[in-house]
Amino acid sequence: MGFMDLFWAASMPVLKVLIVTVLGSFLAVDSIDILGQSTRKQVNNIVFFVLNPALVSSNLARTITYKNIVSMWFMPVNILLTFIIGSALGWLLMIIARPPKHLKGLIIGTCAAGNLGNMLLIILPAVCKEKGSPFGDPDVCSDHSIAYASLSLAVGAIYMWLYVYNLVRVFAGHSQDSGNNVIIPIKDTGIEQEDLNRNLNPSSKFGEKVMVMLHVMKQLLVMFSRRLNLKAVFAPSTIGAIVGFVIGTVTPIRRLMIGTTAPLRVIQDSASLVGDAAIPIVALIVGGNLLKGLRGSGITLTLVFGIVAVRYVFLPLFGILMVKGALHLGLVHPDPLYVFVLLLQFALPPAMNNGTIMQLFGVGESECSVIMLWTYGLASICVTLWxxxxxxxxxxxxxPN
Structure with missing residues (x-):
């Protein structure tokens, strides 16, 4: 199998994404205005609350079983590694580029969170069907690829809303109120200063010291829980993932809803019908949002190309080391398609939900558009080559030979 055969098999899916994205940009031009800013926001709400949850739940319910979810246990770990390594590289980039505070969450988020769902759902089945693909029978490959992409989408959504959302929330809060302080003043603990001094006196009883420390720790946890919005973890996509896992792994429920003879199969078919619309619509929205990046913003080229280098140079190199090490230790079964998915998770453009999160907090929207313009524009080359x-x-x- 020659290099050009592999290159052709890899380039076709990425070009399909690029063509639909360009169409979205065309529809968003002022002279056309079919996909203008207000329209994109309304359609984005439909995607967020309806289409993405249906896509995640229907694909997981159809493709995930208890048996294969056990065999794919390393994928959530692999995705976590992409977030950890990407975050570390993002911090290094911030030390070099010194961005304003309100952009720090955006920089770390775009470095850490890749497009682990929609891109894979487009790329993987298309790669399976291309001539020259090293993944065997196209139909079997396509079924397995949807299972891998669905699990990746579900886990990525959970990490995204647990980590990136709260990261942007903290930095956005700091930019809006520079007086906020993570350190809790003593008056917020409900303990008087003189009582604290008396209780911390060396001659005081040990039990009193412990009670004071426990009270302070309790107040710290209360403040942290207020800053960390755990409700965001249960975004619609996350709820869809939970529903899909339950249907797919609980055998009685699966028999009711999955399969040509299932009595409630119409529910699954309806969810699939709605969810299938998410992929092209998200690509169109991406194209419309990228148009905003052409108008520029205050973000420096150092930051933009630093993020490009993180996503398309350093992360894939770390990914090769991580996956190769996991294979060597026997943590990953040597299924070629599964290994390909694990590697590809390190070489994807930033998650589009970064833009959604920046819109929610009203910070860095134009800067995010510029980052998305460059990273998705270069995806046609970089993702294909990787x-x-x-x-x-x-x-x-x-x-195997």
Missing amino acids: STFFMWLIAKFVT
Whole structure:
């Protein structure tokens, strides 16, 4: 299998995404205004509350079972590694570029969170169907790829809203109120200063000291829980993932809803019908949002190209080391498609939900558009080249002879 065959197999899915994205940009131009700003916000709400949850739940319910979820246990760990390594690289970039405070959450978020759902749901089935693909029978490959992409989408959504949302929330709060302080004043603990001094006196009883410390720790946890919005974890996509997991892994429920003879299969079919619309609509919205990036913003080129370097140079290199190490230790079964998905998770453009989160807090929207413009514009080259290289690695070192 030659390099050009692999390159062609990898480039076609990315080009499909690019074509739909360009169409979205065209529809968003002022002279056309079919996909203008107000329209994009309304459609984005439909995607967020309806289409994405239906997509996640229907795909998970159809493809995830207790048996295969056990075999894919390393994928959530792999996604967590992409977030950790991306965050560390994002912090290094901030030390070098010194961005304003309100953009720090955006920078770390775009470095940490990749497009782990929609991109994979487009790329993987298309790669399976391309001639020259190293992943065997196209139909079997396509079914497995949807299971992998669905699990990736579900786990990525949970991490996204648990980590990036709260990260942006903290930095956005600091930019709006520079007087906020994480350190709790003594008066907020409900303990008088003189009582605290008396209780911390060396001659005081040990039990009194413990009670004071426990009270302070309790107040710290209360303040942290107020800052950390755990309700955001249960975004509609996360709820859809939970529903999909339950249907797919609980055998009696699965028999009721999944399969051609299932009595309640119409519910699953309806959810699939609605969810399938998410992929092209999200690509159109991406294109419309990218148009805003053409008008520029105050973000520096150092930050933009730093994020590009993190997403398309350093993260994929770390990904090769991580996945190769997991294979060597026997943590990952040597299924070529599964290994390809784990590698590709390190080489994707930033998650589009970064833009949604910035819109929610009203900070860094134009800067986010510029970042998305460059990262998605370069995706047609970078993701294709990395996909080709990953398939070459897999064909040489993973695929049985």
